[in-house]
Amino acid sequence: MPLLVIKVNRLSAVFWDVDGTLADTEMDGHRPAFNTAFKELNLPFHWDETLYNTLLAIPGGLRRVKLHAEDRGVTLSQEQLEQVRDRKRVHYLERVRKGHVRLRPGVRRLLEELHRAGVQQWIVTSSGSASVMALLEQVQSLIPPFDGVVTSDDVSTGKPAPDGYLLALRRSGADGAASLAVEDSAAGLSAATGAGLRCLLTPSPWDAAALRDAVADATAVLDHLGDPGHPASVLSGAPCQDGTVTLKYLQTLLEVPDR
Template identity: 80%
Template structure:
């Protein structure tokens, strides 16, 4: 559909997922941090990359731990789960400080463009507050400040439930029709759509479900947000002529009739 035939809507807010969307946090950040926590606490659990790929279909780190432990016949008390969480956060922060976690292509560029344009930017994540704040502390010199953060600690149910997005919409005062979510997973896409938000999907390499199940639910699906010399590939949705997701492209997504 030609852009000139559409009335382009002004974008008021963008809600960002963190793990796999803002940054490549999973394989070289969270996974080894969990393994170090398991070892310290003498738990018979080890997550290699293939196993972690499968576990990532479960939103939320402690939910993954509980699920895998039970599958291995290991019962963990709430106290043990909290110990895993606390030790994992320590190791994750150290991994971030050591430079193992990097922003995904185009994230810094788009964050800066949206900030200059006065668009609200919020984080909505299934991760806990400690992990999110650890990452933000380390990358704060690279990116603009976010207007707010909603983590799994603040809602009854994480993604794919819409609770986090609904809370972010309430706090931000943003109109869902003039807002958009950026996600990397099938669970995140479902959460955004259930909250009445259009969603730009940049799937993580490990989430095959995000590509397989996105169908008509995502406003667009791209391999990443695009950088000069590293153009994004549109996998579904309107073409991205600049080879990079921009404010103009996001506002165009708001203007295209919802599928």
């Protein structure tokens, strides 16, 4: 009787989201930067944590501003939206440089392990290039370099559309069947799976929608990537030994049948 041989692809690439995945950028980075911009421009908005939790269901910062303004009965011109974007960017970069934004648990450890193993690592984000580069400059002494970056400046449609991931797959030449995305949000999960990628989801505490949708659409769901002494909890998917996501664990996710 012939042996059944199961072919397992070697992990080709990992595509990382930024905001809420690589680092906790939202509550202590983007939110206060928006508030400072609103104050400077005399706009009648202030986003506390509870409100911002709700607004994060809207992908894209400027779209978030536009829709919130309309909900408050305020119509902002394109010029005003661009002013908000420009002033918010200044204050966000300043907060990043002052160390208000930190990597999430397990990120540094896993980035280093994948780099040593020669696995391609790319950023795919709905944030603009300036915000991403500021964060990378701040943490460049802590983590290995990425092989490439795809931001909102590179595509016409951001997440939940799959455009960013499709572009990253083309540029990297990675085998999509042997690649994974790491995301934290419902929009990011939709973008990754829409590009045909398996997705490891580490939901942000404020994205309840991601938690609701994760079991059906994500390959695995953990509260974070885990570090020694700070183990992750598996919410859905394959068990994770010692509560730390490793190259070996990611490799097992490639064996999970497509959903």
